[in-house]
Amino acid sequence: MLSLLLLLAAQEPAAPAWADHPALAPQVLRADLHFLASDELKGRRTGEMGARVAGEWIRNRFQRAGLQPLGDSWYQEFPAEPVHLDAEGTYLMVGEKRLDAGYDFLPHPTSPRGTVSGEAVFVGWGIEAPEYGYNDFEGIDLEGKIAVLFRWEPGAGDGEHAWRGRRMLPQSTLAEKVEACVERGAIAVLAATPPDPLQKPRANGAPFWPAHSQMWQMLQGPAITAMMPADELAATNFTAEDAVGQIFTIMQNSSPLGAEVPVGYLSPRAMRALLRKIGMESQEWIDANADSMSPNSFELPVDGMTVSVKTQPVDVVGRNYIGMLPGSDPELAQEYVVIGAHYDHVGFNEAGEIWNGADDNGSGTISLLAMMDAVAALPADQRPKRSLIFVAFSGEELGLIGSYQFLAGGFVDTSQIVGMVNMDMVGRAVESSVYVVGTQSAEGLADLVQAQGNGAGLRLRFDNEEFFDRSDQVGFYYSGIPIVFFNTDEHEDYHKPGDTADKILYEDMARICSVALGTIRALADRAERLPFVDAYDRLQPVYGQAAQLMIPFPVEWVDRLDY
Incomplete structure (x- = not known):
């Protein structure tokens, strides 16, 4: 192990001695956190004035450090509660026939809003797989047209198929299909579940839209209080209504497409009606495709389509605050390391109790700002080679909304993000111990972090992945991005009014910042990016496998939003 670390150290460029940097001094961290976790900010609940004040303070810090906004604004606004469809403004027109949102048509919850019209083209599975000599787009013109396709892939579920059959290809995800269509000029994408008597005949997406969800209806009654008693919810400043909202925001934001065009689902019945216009049944096309493995895409003989999505x-x-520090290498600066921390907490109640959230997650937010100040103070030619994107997320306590919205926002191409470092609850390191979560997401990532931690006076623990799904790094993992999550574990004041700034261990917090910043620098300066590894087996699921979501009930395979 020692020889491997020495080899890694020899390969990596020398980084500044962050441990002694004045921006990371414990007294600086203490002063900033005493403001962010003060009673005046009223617990920084998403959408409330305290969170807005905190956000504007963060924006001012970004500007003062010399960061650049991504786009025209320093912040990204997003819905921080369950989104409801506008029934009148959400529909699909096929020629003169209108399909309202419901049984035969539903938009994807992260679809852009808007109305587009154009000719329709059936593009089979919507897959290009060079490794199998297969391309559904060959000879097809999608410019300015609406792409219609099947979910899944050829031979899905067939373990004997030449394609992997049970283990789905990366190109089979809906995000990949949408991107492939948009690259070819499509202005909207509609996906239908292949016919299967064992699967639901309606359009996918119903569980995620309140007006069409049996879960939503069930949770409006006593079911939610049976699962989460009112006194337990009140202890964390949540109500039953808040809990239902959290469940549905998690569900609606669980699979961000990052799409630029409207995306929706068709029912098998609606797809069958389209294919019958050329005298073909859905199953007939699927069987012929499976036998020949030859694509068969074509324009649909309908008098145009209109896709409209309105909420x-x-x-x-909520508001995410986003700033970028350009990299020093002209080529590598087009790639990014994202540094994130959520600044929201759970607010205050009518009795005047305030959940200040000093550790959760004032500590992570202040760490983000301190690391930003340290690296931004370097001369331009000594800064990290890749660009750094600093994101102060909102809506984490309501279901990781902010981080998923950032990924869906299209600020940068996610394939250009080489790593994401998340800071959440780093202020109470018992016996100087800190969990380092997610390092199996890239080969060599754990060694890279450990090399930064040598001599830091911390006990880095890579043996606990309990919080893998519970903070803002998880969406980046699902986007195929290596992640590192620093966390010092829960404690007796977790989500309680007792989480105050006087209980933070600032010396250890400064050490954690030093290790995290060294990790960020190492990721940003490597000649070659660390390749992502799906070591947690979350991507390319086995056909039929239900989605893994942080909600108290399962979502069936057919209802996955990532396909």
Whole structure:
């Protein structure tokens, strides 16, 4: 092990001695956190004034450090509660026939809103797989047209098929299919579940839209209080309504497409009606495709299509604050390391109790700002080679909304993000111990972090992945990005008013910042990016495998939003 670390150290460029940097000094961290976790900010609940004040303070810090906004604004606004469809404004027109949102048509929850019209083209599975000599797009013009396709892939579920059969190809995800269509000029994408008597005949997506969800209806009654008693919810400043909202925001944001065009689902019945216009049954096309493994895409003989997606206004709006520090290498600067921390907490109640959230996650937010100040103070030619994107997420406590919205926002091509480092609850390191979660997401990542931690006075623990799904790094993993998550574990004040700034261990917090910043620098300066590894077996699922979501009930395979 020692020889391997020495080899890694020899390969990596020398990094500054961050441990002694004044921006990471414990007294600086203490002063900043005493403001962010003060009573005046009222617990920084997403959508409330305290969170807005905190966000604007963070924006000012970004500007003062010399960061650049990504786009025209320093912040990204997003709905921070369950989104409801506008029934009148959401529909599919096939020629003169209107399909309202419901049984035969539903938009993907992360679809862009808007209305587009064009000719329709059936593109089979919507897959290009050079490794199998297969391309559904060959000879097809999608420019300015609406792409219609089947979910899954050829031979899905057939263990004997030449394609992997049970283990799905990366190109089979809906995000990959949408991107492939958009690259070829498509203005909307519609996906249908192949016919199967064992699967639901309606359009996919119903569980995720309140007006069409049996789960939503069930949770409006006593079921939610049976699962989560009112006194337990009140202890964390949540109500039953809040809990239902959290469940559905998690569900709606669980599979961000990052799409630029409207995306929706068709029922098998609606797809069958389209294919019958050329005298073909859905199963007939699927069987012929499976036998020949030859693509068969074509324009659909319909008098145009219109896809319209509209949602109702929301009352609660969150804000992510985003700033970029350009890299020093002209070529590598087009790639990014994302550094994230959520600044929201759970607010205050009518009795005047305040959940200040000093550790959760004032500590992570202050760490992000301290690391930003340290690296931004370097001369431009001594900064990391790749660009750094600093994101202060909102909506984490409501279901990781902010991080998923960032990924869906299209600020940068996610394939250009080489790593994501998340700071969440790093202020109470018992016996100087800190969990380092997610390092199996890239080969050599754990060794890279350990090399930064040598001599730091911390006990880095790579043996606990309990919080893998519970903070803002998880969406990046699902996007195929290596992740590192620093966390010092829960404690007796977790989500309680007792989580105050006077209980933070600032010396250890400074050490954690030093290790995290060394990790960020190492990721940003490597000549070659660390390749992502799906070591947690979350991507390319086995056909028929239900989605893994942090909600108290399963979502069936057919209802997965990532396909």
